[in-house]
Each structure stands twice: as C-alpha cells, then as structure tokens.
Amino acid sequence: MNARTTRTLAAALSLTAALAISGCSSDSGSGSAGKSGADKPKMAVTGAYMPEPVNDKMAGAFMVIKNDSKTADKLTAVTSPLSDDLQIHETKDQKMQQVAAMDVPANGELRLERGGSHVMFMGLKNTPKVGDKVTVELRFEKADPVKVELDVKERTYNAQTTSAH
Numbered sequence: 001m002n003a004r005t006t007r008t009l010a011a012a013l014s015l016t017a018a019l020a021i022s023g024c025s026s027d028s029g030s031g032s033a034g035k036s037g038a039d040k041p042k043m044a045v046t047g048a049y050m051p052e053p054v055n056d057k058m059a060g061a062f063m064v065i066k067n068d069s070k071t072a073d074k075l076t077a078v079t080s081p082l083s084d085d086l087q088i089h090e091t092k093d094q095k096m097q098q099v100a101a102m103d104v105p106a107n108g109e110l111r112l113e114r115g116g117s118h119v120m121f122m123g124l125k126n127t128p129k130v131g132d133k134v135t136v137e138l139r140f141e142k143a144d145p146v147k148v149e150l151d152v153k154e155r156t157y158n159a160q161t162t163s164a165h
C-alpha cells in the first residue's frame with residue numbers, strides 16, 4: 001500500500017469514526033439519558049509509552065487499557081498533536097494491518113504491546129527524544145475520551161508483563 005492510499009484510507013476511517021462517535025453521543029434528549037451514565041464504561045490506562053522514534057516518518061505507542069465496567073466498548077480513534085495520522089493496528093500471523101476499532105472487553109483489558117496490537121503515528125511533526133512526553137487522546141464508542149501521556153523510552157525498551165509498573 002503506498003503512502004497516498006494509506007493516508008486516504010486513514011482519513012476515511014477517521015471520518016467514519018468521528019461520525020460514529022458523534023452519533024453515539026447525541027442521545028442526551030432521549031429518555032435513557034439518566035440511565036446511560038451508569039452504564040457508560042470508564043477506561044483506565046497503565047504502562048503507556050513510545051519507543052524513541054528513529055526518524056519523523058513513524059512511531060508506535062503501547063499501553064494497557066482497562067475496562068472495569070460491565071459494559072464492553074471499542075477503541076475507535078486516537079489523536080495527538082504529534083501527528084495528524086494516527087492508526088490503530090493489529091498484528092495477525094506476524095502481519096500488521098490497520099483496523100477501524102479494537103474491542104475493550106467488559107471487566108477486561110486491551111493490551112497494546114510490541115509484536116501485537118498497537119497505535120501507529122504516521123508523519124510525525126517532530127521527533128521526540130527519550131524523557132519527553134507525548135500526549136494522546138483515546139476515543140471510544142461508549143466511554144468518554146481519555147487523555148494519556150506516553151513516556152518516550154529507549155528504542156530497546158520493552159514493558160514488563162507484571163504489574164510492577
């Protein structure tokens with residue numbers, strides 16, 4: 001897939017996600033508005049980081065998104081001042097592919113980690129260095145957006161799978 005096709009696809013997916021999000025959030029006039037607040041998932045993020053990018057072409061972001069509610073949700077978009085083109089990727093059969101959304105199960109978690117699902121920044125506006133922080137906003141189908149600060153780590157950094165973080 002060439003860069004132009006990738007950008008066009010990303011723009012189309014972003015627009016689709018934005019329309020879906022705006023459609024989901026417009027039910028404040030319905031009779032279920034009082035009840036929907038209790039059912040809305042609340043997301044928490046741990047271990048968020050970005051390995052120092054090699055150049056300004058692309059970078060990855062990794063984290064664990066926890067959903068402690070009884071309602072499943074979906075990560076539908078990610079935005080950041082660092083790039084106008086953020087993509088949600090999954091890895092299947094050692095092949096990376098962009099997806100429109102990823103499930104965050106009820107009382108479960110979505111792991112974005114090296115070698116698996118992750119967020120890709122395409123066309124960085126600058127190249128962050130180790131020790132910097134990069135802000136992203138995660139957008140969900142049902143839950144409120146979550147702002148996250150990614151710690152920029154060494155390129156070889158790999159998060160531990162324990163909860164010692």
